[in-house]
Amino acid sequence: RIMRPDDANVAGNVHGGTILKMIEEAGAIISTRHCNSQAGEPCVAALARVERTDFMSPVCIGEVANVSAEITYTSRHSVEVQVNVMSENILTGAKKVTNKATLWYVPLSLKNVNKVLEVPPIQYVRKEQEDEGRKRYEEQKLDRLETKQRNGDVIFPIINPEPHTVGYSQSSLIHLVGPSDCTLLGFVHGGVTMKLMDEVAGIVAARHCKTNIVTASVDAINFHEKIKKGSVITISGRMTFTSNKSMEIEVFVDADPFVDESRGRYRAVSAFFTYVSLSKEGKPLPVPQLLTETEEEKRRFEEGKGRYLQTKAKRQAQLQQAAQQ
Amino acid sequence: RIMRPDDANVAGNVHGGTILKMIEEAGAIISTRHCNSQAGEPCVAALARVERTDFMSPVCIGEVANVSAEITYTSRHSVEVQVNVMSENILTGAKKVTNKATLWYVPLSLKNVNKVLEVPPIQYVRKEQEDEGRKRYEEQKLDRLETKQRNGDVIFPIINPEPHTVGYSQSSLIHLVGPSDCTLLGFVHGGVTMKLMDEVAGIVAARHCKTNIVTASVDAINFHEKIKKGSVITISGRMTFTSNKSMEIEVFVDADPFVDESRGRYRAVSAFFTYVSLSKEGKPLPVPQLLTETEEEKRRFEEGKGRYLQTKAKRQAQLQQAAQQ
Amino acid sequence: RIMRPDDANVAGNVHGGTILKMIEEAGAIISTRHCNSQAGEPCVAALARVERTDFMSPVCIGEVANVSAEITYTSRHSVEVQVNVMSENILTGAKKVTNKATLWYVPLSLKNVNKVLEVPPIQYVRKEQEDEGRKRYEEQKLDRLETKQRNGDVIFPIINPEPHTVGYSQSSLIHLVGPSDCTLLGFVHGGVTMKLMDEVAGIVAARHCKTNIVTASVDAINFHEKIKKGSVITISGRMTFTSNKSMEIEVFVDADPFVDESRGRYRAVSAFFTYVSLSKEGKPLPVPQLLTETEEEKRRFEEGKGRYLQTKAKRQAQLQQAAQQ
Numbered sequence: 001r002i003m004r005p006d007d008a009n010v011a012g013n014v015h016g017g018t019i020l021k022m023i024e025e026a027g028a029i030i031s032t033r034h035c036n037s038q039a040g041e042p043c044v045a046a047l048a049r050v051e052r053t054d055f056m057s058p059v060c061i062g063e064v065a066n067v068s069a070e071i072t073y074t075s076r077h078s079v080e081v082q083v084n085v086m087s088e089n090i091l092t093g094a095k096k097v098t099n100k101a102t103l104w105y106v107p108l109s110l111k112n113v114n115k116v117l118e119v120p121p122i123q124y125v126r127k128e129q130e131d132e133g134r135k136r137y138e139e140q141k142l143d144r145l146e147t148k149q150r151n152g153d154v155i156f157p158i159i160n161p162e163p164h165t166v167g168y169s170q171s172s173l174i175h176l177v178g179p180s181d182c183t184l185l186g187f188v189h190g191g192v193t194m195k196l197m198d199e200v201a202g203i204v205a206a207r208h209c210k211t212n213i214v215t216a217s218v219d220a221i222n223f224h225e226k227i228k229k230g231s232v233i234t235i236s237g238r239m240t241f242t243s244n245k246s247m248e249i250e251v252f253v254d255a256d257p258f259v260d261e262s263r264g265r266y267r268a269v270s271a272f273f274t275y276v277s278l279s280k281e282g283k284p285l286p287v288p289q290l291l292t293e294t295e296e297e298k299r300r301f302e303e304g305k306g307r308y309l310q311t312k313a314k315r316q317a318q319l320q321q322a323a324q325q
Numbered sequence: 326r327i328m329r330p331d332d333a334n335v336a337g338n339v340h341g342g343t344i345l346k347m348i349e350e351a352g353a354i355i356s357t358r359h360c361n362s363q364a365g366e367p368c369v370a371a372l373a374r375v376e377r378t379d380f381m382s383p384v385c386i387g388e389v390a391n392v393s394a395e396i397t398y399t400s401r402h403s404v405e406v407q408v409n410v411m412s413e414n415i416l417t418g419a420k421k422v423t424n425k426a427t428l429w430y431v432p433l434s435l436k437n438v439n440k441v442l443e444v445p446p447i448q449y450v451r452k453e454q455e456d457e458g459r460k461r462y463e464e465q466k467l468d469r470l471e472t473k474q475r476n477g478d479v480i481f482p483i484i485n486p487e488p489h490t491v492g493y494s495q496s497s498l499i500h501l502v503g504p505s506d507c508t509l510l511g512f513v514h515g516g517v518t519m520k521l522m523d524e525v526a527g528i529v530a531a532r533h534c535k536t537n538i539v540t541a542s543v544d545a546i547n548f549h550e551k552i553k554k555g556s557v558i559t560i561s562g563r564m565t566f567t568s569n570k571s572m573e574i575e576v577f578v579d580a581d582p583f584v585d586e587s588r589g590r591y592r593a594v595s596a597f598f599t600y601v602s603l604s605k606e607g608k609p610l611p612v613p614q615l616l617t618e619t620e621e622e623k624r625r626f627e628e629g630k631g632r633y634l635q636t637k638a639k640r641q642a643q644l645q646q647a648a649q650q
Numbered sequence: 651r652i653m654r655p656d657d658a659n660v661a662g663n664v665h666g667g668t669i670l671k672m673i674e675e676a677g678a679i680i681s682t683r684h685c686n687s688q689a690g691e692p693c694v695a696a697l698a699r700v701e702r703t704d705f706m707s708p709v710c711i712g713e714v715a716n717v718s719a720e721i722t723y724t725s726r727h728s729v730e731v732q733v734n735v736m737s738e739n740i741l742t743g744a745k746k747v748t749n750k751a752t753l754w755y756v757p758l759s760l761k762n763v764n765k766v767l768e769v770p771p772i773q774y775v776r777k778e779q780e781d782e783g784r785k786r787y788e789e790q791k792l793d794r795l796e797t798k799q800r801n802g803d804v805i806f807p808i809i810n811p812e813p814h815t816v817g818y819s820q821s822s823l824i825h826l827v828g829p830s831d832c833t834l835l836g837f838v839h840g841g842v843t844m845k846l847m848d849e850v851a852g853i854v855a856a857r858h859c860k861t862n863i864v865t866a867s868v869d870a871i872n873f874h875e876k877i878k879k880g881s882v883i884t885i886s887g888r889m890t891f892t893s894n895k896s897m898e899i900e901v902f903v904d905a906d907p908f909v910d911e912s913r914g915r916y917r918a919v920s921a922f923f924t925y926v927s928l929s930k931e932g933k934p935l936p937v938p939q940l941l942t943e944t945e946e947e948k949r950r951f952e953e954g955k956g957r958y959l960q961t962k963a964k965r966q967a968q969l970q971q972a973a974q975q
Contacts, residue, residue: 001498001524002334002524002527002528004330004331005330005331005654005655005656006330006331006654006655006656009652009712010711010712025501026499028501029499029501029557032583033557033581033583036583037583061335062334062335064496064528090528090531090532090535091531091535091536092535093488093532093535163743171714173651174676174679176675176678176679178830179503179504179505179829179830179832180503180504180505180829180830182504184554184555199651199652202652203652203714203740206740206741207740207743210740210741210742210743211741229834230834232679232683256683258682258683258686258687326823326849327659327849327852327853329655329656330655330656331655331656350826351824353826354824354826354882357908358882358906358908361908362908369880386660387659387660389821389853415853415856415857415860416856416860416861417860418813418857418860504829504830505828505829505830507829509879509880
């Protein structure tokens with residue numbers, strides 16, 4: 001679809017969150033269709049996880065985003081979907097790859113939302129595809145267990161923070177979950193949540209560096225818990241790490257289903273977003289270093305540095321591999 | 326209401342689809358109100374058909390669109406509504422007629438959506454009005470049968486197409502039907518569908534001519550089949566004909582109600598949109614000729630030429646008639 | 651959240667209606683949460699009244715609006731919420747107070763929408779806070795009775811009106827109430843109604859003075875009657891008074907629940923909006939005087955003048971009080 005002014009920031013770059021929302025919609029459609037392709041109980045595919053996603057080039061207002069999705073692996077109860085986004089300037093005809101994302105969905109019964117149904121198996125062209133898919137499936141399963149332990153954290157407001165400290169840029173946003181945010185099952189679309197997360201992360205990044213910023217990547221996101229219609233969600237973000245030209249922001253989503261459940265507020269999602277700052281010519285600008293004050297903040301900074309170096313090493317390995325082929 | 330940046334393209338011209346959506350909303354309101362004006366089963370009026378609509382002058386961001394609707398004929402089970410749109414520049418006070426559209430609605434029971442209710446008859450000021458209305462009613466009924474036969478076509482993607490061929494500009498878009506797209510009955514508003522159709526047709530036109538384009542007219546649209554909440558709709562468009570300064574694009578809407586019905590994918594709507602390309606001063610620009618390759622494409626081009634010449638002849642006849650009066 | 655192009659007029663100033671909608675959402679969240687904080691029947695807080703609200707400084711596209719809400723008083727069946735809005739330019743870090751609003755909510759049972767539940771009492775830090783709250787509660791109760799009497803008025807269109815007369819700028823807008831406009835109870839959010847009212851008032855103001863206008867204040871608004879999903883609402887506005895640099899516009903909201911009730915059209919809300927016209931540098935411009943023609947119009951002009959002088963006197967008294975402290 002054509003990118004509109006509301007999809008973009010004041011510099012005309014489309015928000016990463018808008019792209020993530022489109023990706024998730026495409027993934028939900030293809031996996032719901034697949035899971036309903038055999039006779040049986042009707043179901044809706046719910047987003048369980050998004051793998052790390054890199055934004056390779058910014059999309060601008062007036063460009064057309066082409067989204068294509070393909071099912072690449074099925075386990076007994078989950079579907080892996082690969083979604084590619086290409087941006088196309090329809091006036092010049094120029095096309096660029098914007099994103100490649102991998103998403104995991106599970107089919108939930110339309111009649112009983114707590115029942116996970118079985119996924120019809122797909123046919124693989126080559127036997128290795130199935131093996132590689134199984135490997136990815138096992139890896140993400142492990143990773144999902146790990147992130148569950150980060151769930152306790154809460155962000156408190158800080159009075160009169162110094163510039164470039166964590167407290168200076170941290171931000172939060174509340175949103176009342178309405179009908180247009182939800183699937184047929186009455187739960188928030190994963191894409192809606194990711195769009196709000198990107199909005200908060202973008203505010204944190206802009207507050208820190210005071211220049212035009214764009215989403216560079218999103219770390220794997222696990223959707224631990226569903227969020228019901230009528231809930232209030234609080235999305236909070238804080239900066240955890242800065243390199244010379246990038247900022248890492250941790251975002252939490254807390255849901256409060258106060259109207260219709262005895263259940264209290266709970267952590268529904270958390271993720272790391274990486275932003276870069278761009279000059280008017282689209283070149284990355286240096287960003288001010290994050291000032292860490294507490295022991296906690298220093299620890300998180302070091303962890304962020306670890307993730308940053310790991311990603312950098314992985315990318316270099318890929319480049320070398322590509323050069324050798 | 327005031328036209329917003331999101332209603333318009335990058336050149337500031339409001340999308341024809343936004344206007345069509347407003348027209349349909351006005352028509353749905355007046356006909357639903359009329360059909361509920363007598364005691365009896367409550368109902369919602371559903372769009373059955375839109376007659377050919379010309380866009381007489383483009384509307385810009387910041388202008389106010391004034392929509393007025395009037396019931397002009399009632400048959401036993403359908404209502405004809407005439408909707409006029411005027412754009413007003415509230416700063417200069419200048420007003421222009423933008424559209425005159427004729428829509429047909431049928432009242433569906435709120436309790437049983439498959440039951441078409443009876444329409445309370447309206448009073449005509451002059452007897453001729455009733456006769457002319459009946460004539461229009463019979464004509465559209467005939468036309469509706471004809472278009473049903475065009476329903477089988479499907480659009481396949483083409484690899485590496487040449488510029489200005491049909492395959493080069495053809496486009497499609499998928500959309501998951503959410504609650505805000507639907508009426509009280511849980512079916513997609515006709516206006517929502519038309520807005521998406523215009524979006525796809527606009528992308529096809531821009532890909533073909535690479536310049537700023539606006540909707541010039543829409544041929545009669547028949548809404549053969551309702552589309553249910555939760556369905557996925559695929560909207561596909563391909564160019565069928567070009568004159569020196571206009572492009573005709575055929576648009577199909579296919580619905581896939583995969584979640585809640587045993588029923589497969591079906592063709593819900595199809596229509597022809599005509600676009601022109603405008604210079605910065607608002608003058609029509611020449612458009613590149615469409616290159617037809619297959620026999621099918623050549624046949625469709627000739628059919629499009631037929632529609633183009635017929636419309637041109639009709640318009641000249643009207644101008645002569647107006648000059649003689 | 652970040653202000654987007656669609657939230658603003660062509661000059662980049664965010665619509666007062668967008669701010670009012672955010673204020674109401676924050677108020678609805680905090681009061682619904684409070685009313686559900688004790689075990690008992692689940693409920694949704696519905697907006698009953700908004701006190702007079704001044705827009706202290708315009709907000710621009712790209713700025714972040716920070717909304718904070720606090721419960722300041724509870725009666726047996728109602729909650730008073732104080733909402734503050736600050737706009738923040740995230741690039742410069744500059745912050746400005748935009749709004750301070752006071753809203754009243756009543757908790758309606760989720761099971762039976764006509765049942766008003768009891769509100770859990772809040773704890774006051776100082777005894778005077780409770781007494782002052784009770785005084786505000788009694789005052790607004792009185793005022794609500796008064797405005798009920800203004801309910802009969804209807805606005806008729808006028809053919810060929812003279813510039814600067816009441817008929818020249820009067821405007822109306824219809825809107826079909828969809829699912830995304832409604833709360834869990836299926837009634838329109840007060841914030842949605844206020845946004846539409848501001849849209850109509852803004853059109854009236856722009857038609858009158860033909861320059862860039864912004865909302866300066868909104869008089870107390872009473873929500874007499876709920877509006878159900880599927881209703882059609884007609885929002886009408888007419889100018890009642892002009893001072894040298896401000897315009898007062900009266901706005902009515904009439905609801906027509908034609909589909910599902912035997913009940914006819916009724917007046918749901920009415921309010922006075924005050925607009926000023928701004929130059930490109932943000933300075934208030936003189937506005938053309940309103941030409942009153944009928945006795946009714948002259949009477950309304952004098953009443954408007956009364957409200958204007960009263961507000962002016964109150965503001966001067968506050969300034970003097972502040973100067974003395």
